[in-house]
Amino acid sequence: MSPTVLGFLLSAFVLTSSTQIFSEDVGKIIIVQNTCSVVPHRVWKRFTEESSTTPKSLNQYSPETIKFLQTWIHTAHGVESRLENALLKWDEKSICFDRPSTITLKKVAHGGDFSNDMSKFSYLEVPEHWAAPNEDDMETWKNIKLEECSTTNDAIYRCPETAFKTSCSIKDLAKCSERIEMDSSDQFFAFVRRLGSSHLVATRARRGTIIRSGNIFDIKPVDLPERIFKLTLADTDMMSIGTALVKNQ
Incomplete structure (x- = not known):
């Protein structure tokens, strides 16, 4: 692939290599916690x-x-x-008072796995929303029920401590998730899920086609480095991957 074409592709979308868990920032949470301090x-x-x-x-x-x-x-x-x-x-000799903390709100999705012969694809349907006190340490992430929170703009939520659900952890998602399995025997199989402003893609295809600004005369082929990846498209672009057409709208 020429340097010119490669540069175009990198500016058109971002690919994230496959990991078990994918995430996307979708807002902030303000948690009011009761704190006690010795005076x-x-x-x-x-x-x-x-x-x-x-x-x-x-x-x-x-x-x-x-x-x-x-x-x-x-x-x-x-x-x-x-x-x-x-x-x-x-x-x-202490005082207890309400202390607000601002924490990143993330959407989380399980990447999934193909069977050895690629005939089956399965993934965990996990709880979507998680609070991430330390974004670099996934073990600190906690599942949160936004139904128990209040918001005025769908980006900043005020939540009580009871909104945290300790029964679900990143380390053991199987305990609180449903496993979904599907037939992936088609050599052009592609399954796409939305994750915040991005898409989560699982496919058997090794190449895709990006359509710049919806213009069918401005098409570029793309090599896909992973079977399972997160895809972030430019707002006006579309991408054809196997049997799927990926677009933001």
Whole structure:
């Protein structure tokens, strides 16, 4: 393949080599978690001075003491705290408060596998949405039910801690997924699934054809380096792979 044609193909779409799990960023999640923190003596004594060590609820303290506590929470934890739900733990000399964390929201899909003779293709239909606290460590990813969250723009979701589902993990997807199997004996077999702004492709074809801007007179052949891959097309492009036509719209 000439350098000119290769350069065109790289700018037209992106191929990601086959892995078991594919993912795509689709937004952000704001999780409100209740955090407890031991209060330093210099802060704690403000409460004992006002109460003579008798426990009181926060709304019974002076505005100056509350402001002092809010300033400490912001300095120590980076949280602009609202104290409506805050709680002093007298036995532990600590305070519990709501702390928001912003986490990447991903869509996840299982790549699938061909049988040894290529006659069958199977994959796991896994829960779609996952929160990724550490994007480089998939074991930290947690399945999340967006039905329990609220949003105004389908990109940023506010979720309670209960939206996390601990029964499903990346390490053992079979426990919470359905295995789908299909006939892939056709030498031009191609199966396409949507994954965010990309497509997940499984095919027996070794070559495809990209159609630039929908123009049938601007067609380029493409060698496919993998049987299973993620494909990201330019918005106006289409691609023919085996028996499938892949396009964004």
